[in-house]
Amino acid sequence: MGWKREAARTDELLSAYLDGALSPEERARLEARLAVDADLRDRLEAMRRTVALVRGLPRVEAPRNFLLTPDMVAPATRRRPALLQRRLAPVLTFATALSALACALVVIGNLLTLGVGGFGAAPAAAPPREVAMEPATEEAETEPLPQSVPEETRVAMEGIVTETLEITKTVAPEAAMAPEEEAPLTLAPAAVPTALPTPVVTAGEEAAKSGATAAPTPSPAPVEGGALPPPTPPPPQPGWPLLALGLALLTLGLLVATVWAWRARV
Amino acid sequence: MDETALIRAAQRGNLDAFNELVLTYQHRIYNLAYRILGDPAAAEDATQETFIAAYRKIGSFRGGSFVSWLLRIVANRCYDELRRQKRRPTTSWEAFGEIDEEANPALINGGESPEERAERAELARFLQAAISTLPPDQRVVLVLSDVEGLSYAEIAETVRVPVGTVKSRLARARARLRDLLQERGELLPRAYRLENED
Numbered sequence: 001m002g003w004k005r006e007a008a009r010t011d012e013l014l015s016a017y018l019d020g021a022l023s024p025e026e027r028a029r030l031e032a033r034l035a036v037d038a039d040l041r042d043r044l045e046a047m048r049r050t051v052a053l054v055r056g057l058p059r060v061e062a063p064r065n066f067l068l069t070p071d072m073v074a075p076a077t078r079r080r081p082a083l084l085q086r087r088l089a090p091v092l093t094f095a096t097a098l099s100a101l102a103c104a105l106v107v108i109g110n111l112l113t114l115g116v117g118g119f120g121a122a123p124a125a126a127p128p129r130e131v132a133m134e135p136a137t138e139e140a141e142t143e144p145l146p147q148s149v150p151e152e153t154r155v156a157m158e159g160i161v162t163e164t165l166e167i168t169k170t171v172a173p174e175a176a177m178a179p180e181e182e183a184p185l186t187l188a189p190a191a192v193p194t195a196l197p198t199p200v201v202t203a204g205e206e207a208a209k210s211g212a213t214a215a216p217t218p219s220p221a222p223v224e225g226g227a228l229p230p231p232t233p234p235p236p237q238p239g240w241p242l243l244a245l246g247l248a249l250l251t252l253g254l255l256v257a258t259v260w261a262w263r264a265r266v
Numbered sequence: 267m268d269e270t271a272l273i274r275a276a277q278r279g280n281l282d283a284f285n286e287l288v289l290t291y292q293h294r295i296y297n298l299a300y301r302i303l304g305d306p307a308a309a310e311d312a313t314q315e316t317f318i319a320a321y322r323k324i325g326s327f328r329g330g331s332f333v334s335w336l337l338r339i340v341a342n343r344c345y346d347e348l349r350r351q352k353r354r355p356t357t358s359w360e361a362f363g364e365i366d367e368e369a370n371p372a373l374i375n376g377g378e379s380p381e382e383r384a385e386r387a388e389l390a391r392f393l394q395a396a397i398s399t400l401p402p403d404q405r406v407v408l409v410l411s412d413v414e415g416l417s418y419a420e421i422a423e424t425v426r427v428p429v430g431t432v433k434s435r436l437a438r439a440r441a442r443l444r445d446l447l448q449e450r451g452e453l454l455p456r457a458y459r460l461e462n463e464d
Contacts, residue, residue, distance in 0.1 A: 008438065015437035019411075021418060043444075050444040054397070054412040057390055062296035063306065066314050067285045073321050 014044045018051055089261035096254040103247035110240040269332060276324050284321050291333055292317070294414075295340050301409045302344040304398040312347060316340040337414065338424040341406055345425070348402035392454055396446045404439035411436050 013030050016022050022030065034041050267275070267283070269290075275283035295316055300309035316339045327335055397405060406425060410416045411432075421436075422429045447454065 008434075008441075011441040012434055012437035015440050016433055019418070021433065046444045046448060047440055050440055050447055051412055053389070053393055053447070054408070054443070055415075057301070057393060057413060058386070059293070060297045060300045060309075062292045062313065063310065066288055066292045066296075066317050068281060068288065068317055068321055070281060072318055073281065 010040070010043070011047070014040075014047050017044070018048055089258065092254060092258040092261050096251060096258045099247060099251040099254050103244060103251050106240060106244045106247055110244060113240070273324070273327065273332060276321065277327070281321070284317075284324065287332070288317050291336055294333065295336055298337060298409060298414055299340055299344055301394070301397065301413045302341070302406055303347060304394050308347060312340060312343045316343055319343070334416075334420060334424065337410070337416070341410060341424050345402055345406050348405065352402065389454060392450075396443055396450075399446065400439050400442060404435050404442070407432055407435040408439035408443070412440075 013022065013026065017027065017030055034044065267286070269287070272283045272286050276287065292313065296309055296313045299312040299316070300306060303309050303312060316336065320336055320339055323339075397408065400408065403425075407421055410421045410424060411418075416424065418429050418432050418436075421432045425432070427435075
């Protein structure tokens with residue numbers, strides 16, 4: 001390999017020498033070598049004659065004119081769709097259809113689930129329960145409830161709680177199909193706000209409801225201003241409405257991109 | 267109208283002005299394409315495509331040598347074509363003997379005796395076949411240098427490589443051509459053999 005590299009380096013010097021492209025120092029060194037090296041002189045001469053033969057090739061005449069016509073250059077002024085757009089159009093169409101289908105399936109699935117559960121407000125009603133319990137628990141520890149609640153409200157509240165428990169008992173067998181705590185929790189927020197102007201009074205009753213809800217038999221443990229049972233973690237929230245919304249937005253975006261891509265193809 | 271005025275008119279969309287430039291340079295462009303590609307039909311295509319591309323891009327021409335600009339376009343087109351052919355090689359040293367002598371426009375040269383014309387034709391055919399065996403990067407540099415007479419700097423600008431790369435590619439091309447001519451020298455007319463002086 002070394003001698004090949006050396007030969008290539010020598011040829012480079014000879015080639016540049018023929019073109020007069022060597023520096024004075026390189027030229028002097030090469031001429032000194034040429035003076036004593038017959039083989040090197042032969043190589044130089046052969047290269048000189050090769051170059052002369054190539055330079056002596058006749059100039060070729062064009063066999064015809066290459067004049068341009070308006071037709072030849074017309075495509076330059078016509079707007080051609082970008083390659084990306086042309087390739088993207090079918091892909092975007094498919095993606096849009098897929099996204100729309102997924103969105104429809106999610107919406108239908110959501111509706112069906114709501115139908116089975118019986119009450120559409122179940123997932124949405126759970127968070128208010130948690131929110132309502134926090135201040136209620138604090139208040140229950142600091143101030144006894146019975147004194148702060150007017151008599152009419154107390155009566156109304158007790159009636160509602162009794163009613164709720166009854167409904168819970170009625171619904172419980174059906175609700176077994178759904179997540180355990182969904183049915184009672186669904187009813188509680190819907191009923192309480194209509195009967196109670198303030199959430200404060202719900203503390204003791206909430207505790208009672210929780211007990212009633214957790215146990216299949218209606219044996220509410222009455223708590224009067226005492227410690228509440230530890231709050232149960234909220235049930236996992238199905239994110240179907242959010243998923244449906246996301247898919248709907250994705251479909252819309254893809255639809256816009258598809259229209260843009262197809263318009264570029266035309 | 268001088269060349270600068272023709273270029274400006276072409277830049278404003280005047281096709282007739284551009285065609286004046288085509289008539290001026292078409293032989294030189296075709297010659298370069300033919301020497302690089304070694305095939306008249308391919309050279310015609312490359313020449314036509316070069317002028318079409320030049321017209322479309324003439325708005326980007328910012329002065330300097332117009333013919334160098336054209337040579338850069340045609341050299342790059344030929345280089346692309348050679349790389350495409352490299353994926354589907356069709357040229358070999360053995361094939362050079364089958365080149366149609368009568369159809370080769372390089373052989374048209376008036377003022378010669380029939381014998382001289384035949385010898386020159388044979389030499390030209392031999393050399394063109396030898397050039398066609400060179401790798402594309404060496405071939406383009408050799409033709410730009412020894413056929414078109416461009417300087418190292420002009421070639422470097424045309425093919426967008428450093429001057430040092432031009433020098434080494436040119437040296438390798440010349441050395442390879444020299445070796446081919448020495449190996450196959452018996453195929454050359456006696457007057458053109460490298461060893462004829464020995």
